[in-house]
Amino acid sequence: MAETVSERQIGDVVLDLRNISLAFGGVNALSDISFDVREHEIRAIIGPNGAGKSSMLNVINGVYQPQQGEVVLRGQRFEKMSPGHAARAGIARTFQNIALFKGMSVLDNIMTGRNLKMKSNILQQAVWWGPAQREELAHREKVEEIIDFLEIQHIRKTPVGRLPYGLQKRVDLGRALAMEPSILLLDEPMAGMNIEEKQDMSRFILDVNDQLGTTIVLIEHDMGVVMDISDRIVVLDYGKKIGDDTPDEVRANPEVIAAYLGASH
Amino acid sequence: MGFFLETLIGGLMAGMLYSLVALGFVLIYKASGVFNFAQGAMVLFAALAMARFAEWIPGWLGFENQVLANILAFAVAAAVMFVVAWLIERLVLRHLVNQEGATLLMVTLGIAYLLEGIGQSLFGDNIYSIDVGMPKDPVLVLEGMFPGGLLINKEDFIAALIAAALVAALSLFFQKTATGRALRAVADDHQAAQSIGIPLARIWVIVWFVAGIAALVAGIIWGSKLGVQFSLATVALRALPVVILGGLTSVPGAIIGGLIIGVGEKLSEVYIGPLVGGGIEIWFAYMLALVFLLFRPQGLFGEKIIDRV
Amino acid sequence: MIYRENGQFKTSYAADQQIFPIRQDRYAIAALLVFAFVGVPLLADEYMFRAILIPFLILGLAALGVNILVGYCGQITLGAGAFMAVGAYAAYNFLARVDGMPLLGALLLGGATAAVAGIVFGVPSLRVRGLYLAVATLAAQFFFDWAFLRIKWFTLDSSSGSVSVSNLEMFGWTINSPVEKYLFCLGLLAVFALLAKNLVRGAIGRQWMAIRDMDVAAEVIGIRPMYAKLSAFAVSSFIVGVAGALWGFVHLGSWEPAAFSVDRSFQLLFMVIIGGMGSIMGSFFGAAFIVVLPIFLNQALPWLGNLVGVSISTVGVSHSEFIIFGALIVFFLIVEPHGIARLWSTAKEKLRLWPFPH
Numbered sequence: 055m056a057e058t059v060s061e062r063q064i065g066d067v068v069l070d071l072r073n074i075s076l077a078f079g080g081v082n083a084l085s086d087i088s089f090d091v092r093e094h095e096i097r098a099i100i101g102p103n104g105a106g107k108s109s110m111l112n113v114i115n116g117v118y119q120p121q122q123g124e125v126v127l128r129g130q131r132f133e134k135m136s137p138g139h140a141a142r143a144g145i146a147r148t149f150q151n152i153a154l155f156k157g158m159s160v161l162d163n164i165m166t167g168r169n170l171k172m173k174s175n176i177l178q179q180a181v182w183w184g185p186a187q188r189e190e191l192a193h194r195e196k197v198e199e200i201i202d203f204l205e206i207q208h209i210r211k212t213p214v215g216r217l218p219y220g221l222q223k224r225v226d227l228g229r230a231l232a233m234e235p236s237i238l239l240l241d242e243p244m245a246g247m248n249i250e251e252k253q254d255m256s257r258f259i260l261d262v263n264d265q266l267g268t269t270i271v272l273i274e275h276d277m278g279v280v281m282d283i284s285d286r287i288v289v290l291d292y293g294k295k296i297g298d299d300t301p302d303e304v305r306a307n308p309e310v311i312a313a314y315l316g317a318s319h
Numbered sequence: 320m321g322f323f324l325e326t327l328i329g330g331l332m333a334g335m336l337y338s339l340v341a342l343g344f345v346l347i348y349k350a351s352g353v354f355n356f357a358q359g360a361m362v363l364f365a366a367l368a369m370a371r372f373a374e375w376i377p378g379w380l381g382f383e384n385q386v387l388a389n390i391l392a393f394a395v396a397a398a399v400m401f402v403v404a405w406l407i408e409r410l411v412l413r414h415l416v417n418q419e420g421a422t423l424l425m426v427t428l429g430i431a432y433l434l435e436g437i438g439q440s441l442f443g444d445n446i447y448s449i450d451v452g453m454p455k456d457p458v459l460v461l462e463g464m465f466p467g468g469l470l471i472n473k474e475d476f477i478a479a480l481i482a483a484a485l486v487a488a489l490s491l492f493f494q495k496t497a498t499g500r501a502l503r504a505v506a507d508d509h510q511a512a513q514s515i516g517i518p519l520a521r522i523w524v525i526v527w528f529v530a531g532i533a534a535l536v537a538g539i540i541w542g543s544k545l546g547v548q549f550s551l552a553t554v555a556l557r558a559l560p561v562v563i564l565g566g567l568t569s570v571p572g573a574i575i576g577g578l579i580i581g582v583g584e585k586l587s588e589v590y591i592g593p594l595v596g597g598g599i600e601i602w603f604a605y606m607l608a609l610v611f612l613l614f615r616p617q618g619l620f621g622e623k624i625i626d627r628v
Numbered sequence: 629m630i631y632r633e634n635g636q637f638k639t640s641y642a643a644d645q646q647i648f649p650i651r652q653d654r655y656a657i658a659a660l661l662v663f664a665f666v667g668v669p670l671l672a673d674e675y676m677f678r679a680i681l682i683p684f685l686i687l688g689l690a691a692l693g694v695n696i697l698v699g700y701c702g703q704i705t706l707g708a709g710a711f712m713a714v715g716a717y718a719a720y721n722f723l724a725r726v727d728g729m730p731l732l733g734a735l736l737l738g739g740a741t742a743a744v745a746g747i748v749f750g751v752p753s754l755r756v757r758g759l760y761l762a763v764a765t766l767a768a769q770f771f772f773d774w775a776f777l778r779i780k781w782f783t784l785d786s787s788s789g790s791v792s793v794s795n796l797e798m799f800g801w802t803i804n805s806p807v808e809k810y811l812f813c814l815g816l817l818a819v820f821a822l823l824a825k826n827l828v829r830g831a832i833g834r835q836w837m838a839i840r841d842m843d844v845a846a847e848v849i850g851i852r853p854m855y856a857k858l859s860a861f862a863v864s865s866f867i868v869g870v871a872g873a874l875w876g877f878v879h880l881g882s883w884e885p886a887a888f889s890v891d892r893s894f895q896l897l898f899m900v901i902i903g904g905m906g907s908i909m910g911s912f913f914g915a916a917f918i919v920v921l922p923i924f925l926n927q928a929l930p931w932l933g934n935l936v937g938v939s940i941s942t943v944g945v946s947h948s949e950f951i952i953f954g955a956l957i958v959f960f961l962i963v964e965p966h967g968i969a970r971l972w973s974t975a976k977e978k979l980r981l982w983p984f985p986h
């Protein structure tokens with residue numbers, strides 16, 4: 055895998071976060087955080103529980119509005135990013151606490167990921183025959199490719215609520231991939247998984263990054279995985295940035311070590 | 320001016336009763352996350368119990384003292400409301416822990432139907448009177464200050480006082496007693512409360528019982544004024560906008576919301592009503608609440624919550 | 629081994645996306661349609677049509693509309709009755725005020741007016757959820773209750789406050805007898821059920837369900853909550869409005885605002901809960917159940933009472949109706965939130981494995 059990583063062409067900065075501050079009531083979830091993400095790279099965010107990692111992803115795709123700072127996406131500045139904007143600009147994400155549509159089947163969940171690409175209007179859909187059906191079939195094929203890629207063919211008709219945790223995480227990734235994003239935000243995609251499942255998930259992430267060229271921002275607690283697959287790492291602690299470097303440098307950073315030893319997991 | 324003030328005071332007094340019903344909503348919502356649509360049915364149920372026991376008890380025990388009959392009937396009706404609270408916890412709430420708000424809301428619609436059906440089967444479905452000796456005649460006050468004075472309905476005035484006293488007592492209960500504090504802990508986080516050993520089931524029975532008592536008092540006041548009849552169940556529908564205005568989780572919100580709606584209803588009925596054909600008080604309160612929602616979805620005093628993801 | 633999907637392999641995604649992918653289901657539904665259009669008119673008597681079948685069809689249509697909003701999009705409404713009223717009064721006005729307005733045109737315009745009203749009263753759904761929204765929809769209920777009672781323009785200044793429609797005619801077909809009314813309603817119901825099914829199995833249906841299940845995630849994948857919610861309000865209110873117009877025109881003939889009171893709204897919501905939220909079929913199960921239950925109780929309870937020597941009055945029956953409805957709501961929400969529709973599909977599942985369960 056190491057070779058694949060090294061062969062990729064890391065490009066220019068696509069996503070630049072400048073001086074982001076976010077507070078909830080009295081809690082400073084993020085204080086003046088800046089970092090950037092380059093095209094095609096795998097960028098990890100690590101830090102102890104409550105460090106503000108998820109909040110950071112939420113700021114990037116507009117779920118939370120920071121009180122200060124701006125998100126610059128391919129040169130375009132957003133003081134207020136909205137989830138809709140982010141989606142349209144090609145940012146997809148998965149969630150720490152799986153946020154699937156639990157009343158729907160795996161297939162429908164992933165099909166929903168394609169909603170931005172479906173153009174038929176409500177009248178055409180009511181009639182079904184004609185444009186709506188053609189479109190439905192075309193997207194179904196795309197979705198089946200994702201299902202094959204994630205190796206979840208056997209459960210495509212199962213309501214996601216009935217699936218075990220590890221498979222739900224996969225479907226969550228599938229839904230994000232269905233958007234064909236250029237930037238993919240992953241919030242602890244391997245939390246709660248066993249070693250085998252983690253290996254599968256790492257493989258999927260690397261394949262996506264490698265074959266589709268998708269830029270990936272990854273939050274993960276498993277240091278082994280993070281050090282293995284990421285190109286650069288941001289370290290947060292209590293809403294502050296305490297490190298931003300390559301895996302090797304981060305591993306050697308005394309402040310990072312202190313934060314991790316001091317924190318209870 | 321005098322007329323305006325009369326209307327205003329009338330509105331405030333009616334509003335106090337709305338606050339009482341709204342408080343029932345808020346208590347239950349805070350402690351169990353249930354938006355209790357059955358609050359109105361509870362008012363009807365409690366009032367029916369009160370009216371009928373006051374009628375039956377003297378016959379059963381062979382005495383004729385109206386005051387004693389009322390006191391005993393109140394005690395029995397309160398006991399009945401306790402049983403209702405206990406059954407609701409046992410048969411319904413317990414099976415719906417951690418369900419979504421919408422499901423819980425619809426369940427209380429079912430409970431409302433149950434209470435209405437059972438109440439009328441047990442206690443009858445005619446119009447009954449509750450006579451707790453409320454004065455019926457209006458009085459003139461402040462004759463020195465206004466030409467002609469202000470005409471105040473004594474019954475409304477006393478009702479408002481009782482409602483205010485109960486609202487105050489409940490707020491104190493919530494703020495100062497150990498049970499009240501446990502209730503608030505439960506309201507903040509069910510699982511956390513459970514993990515530090517607060518017995519959820521008991522707390523729920525208590526709040527539903529307290530809400531039942533609030534319903535009983537409201538039922539007595541309304542019942543002695545209008546007679547105990549099916550339409551009592553709809554007073555809850557009148558009190559709903561109050562909760563929206565005040566915020567579902569706020570006791571002061573329920574009180575102030577009640578007053579605003581009471582006054583708003585009366586003023587709109589008197590000053591706008593004639594222009595559009597009257598009868599607007601019901602929807603006016605709702606529209607007021609609706610417009611308000613658009614600007615402050617969490618209500619006057621409710622807290623703004625950002626969903627975690 | 630009557631009911632099997634084994635061996636019916638789908639060779640294309642198109643075949644897999646049919647409404648009834650299993651062959652036996654297709655036969656069953658075809659048989660049901662033939663029976664409804666041909667068998668029932670031959671078999672049922674006038675009382676059946678008036679008291680059961682026509683109310684069932686119209687309320688089934690209304691429940692279908694409510695289900696789109698509540699069951700598929702997850703937005704509670706306690707104001708469906710008001711949108712039936714809007715549909716009924718709008719259709720009435722179009723018919724009465726516009727010369728040469730065809731019946732079907734008036735019904736559809738009634739639905740369209742209800743859709744507009746639905747969008748207006750759906751706006752709060754963009755700011756508030758669940759409980760608060762339920763209250764907002766009550767605002768619609770009480771406002772329209774009042775409007776049709778007090779604003780005389782809507783009722784063409786009729787002195788009694790009630791309005792009536794006679795001479796239903798469509799393309800030269802006079803809809804007079806109970807059978808004709810039944811067929812007219814059945815036809816409309818079948819068409820709307822098909823259109824609704826197409827919507828909920830397609831892109832917009834997935835958007836509605838996504839909003840229902842997890843609105844933040846829906847937004848993150850690019851679904852616009854405003855479009856999804858308001859379109860659900862519009863489609864739902866359109867169907868409910870058409871049902872309201874049918875209720876007035878076909879079932880009642882002449883009506884007052886009380887025909888569409890808040891009790892009607894609750895009744896429709898109950899149909900959806902009992903029948904099955906998020907299921908087209910469920911809407912019809914629920915409607916059938918709630919239309920038939922009171923009639924059944926009216927017959928059965930006094931008879932049962934007689935057996936044990938108590939006489940049960942009509943009011944007694946209506947109280948027990950309350951109790952039974954209430955108990956069923958609680959029961960279904962606790963035990964089977966997907967209603968009769970789910971019980972039905974579980975039964976089919978069993979049948980599919982029969983006689984060789986795993």
Ligand SMILES: Nc1ncnc2c1ncn2[C@@H]1O[C@H](COP(=O)(O)OP(=O)(O)OP(=O)(O)O)[C@@H](O)[C@H]1O
Nearest residue numbers: 078081083102103104105106107108109625626627
């Ligand atoms: N919606 C919210 N409302 C209130 N406080 C919040 C919200 N979201 C996050 N916080 C607070 O912000 C801080 C950072 O939380 P965040 O979820 O970003 O941490 P994290 O680094 O993702 O932690 P974990 O590893 O546990 O997922 C915490 O103190 C948290 O309680």
Ligand SMILES: [Mg+2]
Nearest residue numbers: 107108109150
């Ligand atoms: Mg997190």
